[in-house]
Amino acid sequence: AVVSTQSGHYGRGAMTEDEKKDGTDKNDHRRLHSFPLIRHSDMAEEMRTEAMELCVTACEKFSTSNEAASKMIKENMDKKFGSSWHVVVGEGFGFEITYETKNLLYMFFGGSVAIAVWKCS
Numbered sequence: 081a082v083v084s085t086q087s088g089h090y091g092r093g094a095m096t097e098d099e100k101k102d103g104t105d106k107n108d109h110r111r112l113h114s115f116p117l118i119r120h121s122d123m124a125e126e127m128r129t130e131a132m133e134l135c136v137t138a139c140e141k142f143s144t145s146n147e148a149a150s151k152m153i154k155e156n157m158d159k160k161f162g163s164s165w166h167v168v169v170g171e172g173f174g175f176e177i178t179y180e181t182k183n184l185l186y187m188f189f190g191g192s193v194a195i196a197v198w199k200c201s
Contacts, residue, residue, distance in 0.1 A: 117188040122181060127161065131185045135195045139169065146170050146193070153197060164201040170194065 116136050121128050134156050135149075142148040146169040157165035161183075168175065171192050177184075183199035 115189075118185070119188060119194075120184070120186045122184050124182060127183075128185060130160065131157065131197055132187060135169075135185075135187060135197065136189060139189050139193055139195070143190075150195075153195070157197065157199075161199070165197065165199050168194075168196045 116132050118128070118132065123131065131153075134153055138149040138152040138156075142152065150167040150169040153169070154165050154167045157167070166177075171194065173194065175196055177196075177198055177200070179198035179200045185195070185197040187195050189195060
């Protein structure tokens with residue numbers, strides 16, 4: 081199966097005068113979207129839950145290093161579910177991949193960080 085999709089990028093801007101007056105912030109979505117949002121997955125429920133929790137843990141632990149987060153996710157997925165897992169963590173990227181069916185997870189975390197996890201051998 082081939083999947084082609086693209087994640088969005090959200091920039092951080094200053095509050096406007098109106099936002100300062102009424103106490104709203106256009107970046108509130110960052111605080112509201114601190115939960116994982118699965119965009120697409122064909123994994124079994126148990127595998128999807130474990131992978132999602134692993135992604136959240138890695139992104140919280142390595143919030144300043146997407147490379148370290150992706151390395152942690154890959155190594156743990158290889159140990160739990162066999163080798164040949166691939167991971168991309170970042171903002172504003174697109175991808176088209178070939179993967180083993182029932183082994184794909186594409187999710188968002190923290191509003192703007194996208195995580196793609198897939199297996200191919």
